[in-house]
Amino acid sequence: MIKNLRVKTSKFIDETYKISFKFNGKTYYGFKGDTLASALLVNDIHLVGRSFKYHRPRGIMTAGSEEPNAIVQLHNNSSRTEPNVRATEIEIYEGLEATSQNCWPSVNFDIGGINNFLSPILPAGFYYKTFMWPASFWEKYEYFIRKSAGLGKSPTEADPDIYEHKYIHCDVLIIGAGISGIMAAKTSAKNGFKTLLVDEKHYLGGSTIYQNSEHFKINNQVSNSWLEKEINEIKKIENLEIKTRTSIAAFHGYNFLLARENLTDHLPLDQRNNKTRHKLLKIRAKKVITATGSLERPLIFDNNDRPGILLCSAINKYANLFGVACGEKNILFTNNDTAYETAINLFQKGIRVEAIIDNREEIDSNLIRNTEKHNIKIYKGFTVVNTSGYKRINKVSIMQLSKDGQKVVGPKISIPCDCLGISGGWTPAVHLFTQSGGKLKFRDEDQVFIPDTYSSDQISIGSCNGDFTLDEILIDLPKTLKKFLNLKKTDYENLEIKSSFNKSKRNIWLLPSDKPIGKTKPFVDFQNDATAKDIKLALREGFRSIEHVKRYTTTGMGTDQGKLGNMHALGIISETSNSKMGELGTTTFRPPYTPLTFGTIVGRNVGEYFDVFRKTPIHEWHVQNKAKFENVGQWKRAWYYPKDNETMYDAVQRESKAARDSAGILDASTLGKIDIQGTDASEFLNRVYTNAWSKLAIGKCRYGLMLNDDGMVYDDGVTTRLDENHYIMTTTTGGAATVLGKLEDYLQTEWPELDVYLTSVTDHYATVSVCGPNSKKIVSKVIPSLDLSDENFPHMSFKNTKIDKIKCRVMRISFTGEHSYEINIQANYGESIWKKCMEAGKEFNITPYGTETMHLLRAEKGFIIVGQDTDATVTPIDLQMDWIVSKKKYDFIGKRSLYRSDTIREDRKQLVGLLTDNPDEVLEEGAQIVADVNKSPIEMLGHVTSSYFSPNLKKSIALGVVKGGKKMMGQRLIIPMENKKINVTVADPVFLDKENKRLNA
Amino acid sequence: MFVINCPYCGVREQSEFKAGGEAHIVRPKQPTELSDDQWAEYLFMRKNIKGVQFERWIHTHGCRKWFNMVRDTSNDEIKAVYKMGEKPPIE
């Protein structure tokens, strides 16, 4: 029989707007205003999921973001699917489809449920202890663990939704629109502060807005109607912005906060297209007022996790806000007055309360007396010792507590029920406060952590500050606000308040049982199935720090971050280890407070906008000519140009051969270019490069090696003297920005007396490099006015010239060992010059080549690539480049480090050439180099840094770094691979044209 | 994320800046005359203070100027910013 547990019309529910939704494949109905949880409860559905470890049936436990159990998968198998959505937070909409998680084949019959019976052998740390040995078995274990565990499924298709990021600056940010937040917002905005009020729910007023009881009054009006008027008033204030469905994810230092504004999750699916789903708000507030309220604590007793067991405040909210009865035979179990407020509300709505079990013995308050008037049986000084009912609670067993609360006495009484409300008092929601760097203090009288010292200009107000009752909140608030906002007066002076709530509480972290603890399951963390027994076990095994206990037992590590049970875990640790709560500290509350979707985090930075890339002015030509690209730093560089389905290897062989046989052309625009000017420019270069620069003639180029002060190679490139006090430096493509940064650092901080100015001009010039024996002929066709004779324009020199009236700089420099020219021209002419060179080179079969061929050609010449043949442990001496290190210069960056005891060691790894016995065998870059494979462990002498098959030498060549390699010329070494050993001989790293004849060919 | 008062540009978000390690470490004028130990002291040894620390920062996405900052690393409070070459305004 289908039940309808809607008991009373609520103004938050629109009964004229019926919504159908599916849960586990079956269609149900709710109304606009329902959450998935309230709509399921109307249909008498409590069982919504299975727990993580034992696969125990679990039901809806709360009515908010702290929900540990009722997490569902939305829209399974669609691109909009999302796991771990809390049923208590999602508003229902037409088309909603939700399924239970953690169960197979169904929530009603779950094979994993067998873990529940195996639980005696699944204690805390079980996974650590059991599956770690032998290590080789791990792969097998992992497969089964992953299959049976896991929280939900991730989508397999691209997310169709749109996400945005937005910056907000305000004077005062107020987090939480409960009664304190509303009053703070009104006070702040009315006094001229630009104010932002955010709340995670779609309505304002927090829990007071449905507190419709004669027991709570402000200025003689029932608290909710008083608050309603306030809300209507603040909606009209101009400099107050209100954002609902907006939850703060993180509260960082300097009042920087991240919030997620949810814009479409409550809309019918067909109304979401082309709308922004979530906005990530990056809020910088001058002042922050945290009014996040408090979370009700559960009580910890045997089998406290059955479907049908909810927090008292949740039962109250479902009845008052949604008009839903969570059960027809309710029992409330409490250690404070909350249950009585709930009981009276239920009674007024005609929902039956069988009994209240209160662990306090001597208690009295208006609320309690009133409850007794309604003939609700109260068991004072009792505790629940057990519950029964597998998929829904059907009975509680209670016993009397001893005076000290340490054990139970007397006979066991059983009371049938279909719903049990529990209340262990309240915990201030201090998560955001601590994220911001605030320090907590422990208040012994009611066993709560409350804000103590703040790290920025902020305050906490209301129950997140430990003021739980209406009178406490309203009496303190005006004073606090006046001080914080520096005001003389608020609208809330001398409010008349009636609050019937008595603050007394009997706090027992772990309630006693008639059974030994080993035979009970008192859950502390419901999502991760951590019990009080697990925590005690962890302590017995020697864990002391709360952070260690947390990790060992996984308490507080679920998607709910243990919002419900963390305090009890602390309490049990403190009681068991005889330490004080205040001294134990708490675990760290890390952002996000509630989970964020990846979409929200990345915003618009998806697809091609995920990572920006830089294109050279000749990029489009490369694209049209089918170049494959490689990423170098942020650049897209042409890698190789395959012709007619060529493989990369074939293309590179062809390009390399063509460049040496006739002519090749390379887009070198990505090389970093730094314009250096000033009367001390030469002196500056002397200090930053290892070689001498003072005597470089105007119009000449020189190769330079740059070190860090630790003596290790940092960058290299050719620098040209354009004029007396004017140089242009080239850097590696990837190093451009860091080299400029480093040079600026030295100029600004070490040598401010030098008259030198640095400007990055990388993007201002396109660079076309033409090389090969026919390069001279080609360039003379492109620039007929330029005298290319060796006398006028020798290797390592530069000319200012013009191509069709456009100024350009031509350098005769070479990274391939071939006769070659680099034409630098204003960037927007880059493609046209490239095309001119292609046209002029047609008769010489000019061949465009990419970075791979460039790497191969330079390797044939033994030229290094910084970052490939070097890492941050290689000196110029290690590279056998002693010739470039000036002995005469008094100092340069890195000089002193070149004769530290470590850098002068002869057994350092040094760059050498490597030739394989089999000329067709190409080594793998990164492969280890050894001398003796029989030694155990094998001594690693170094590794291969560059390796190619040279089409010009018709053999395999490689560069590598080898310990003491300089003295090993001709020596035989071994490259051990997975299935073979490759024999190599140490050789000169210059493989081709040692005499540099080709430069002038 | 801090808010940093660049001595040249004014108040900006931390994302515009980069930290550059401990401040007031002067590169020796005559490195060649130092022993290995003395050179290593300059090259490798840096303090990592919990508390008030003098640091170098650069306004990377702004004026590109280096400057100094006094920051309490335990709570990220910025106590002072001042230009390169200037004496720290606090001890």
Ligand SMILES: [Zn+2]
């Ligand atoms: Zn600046």
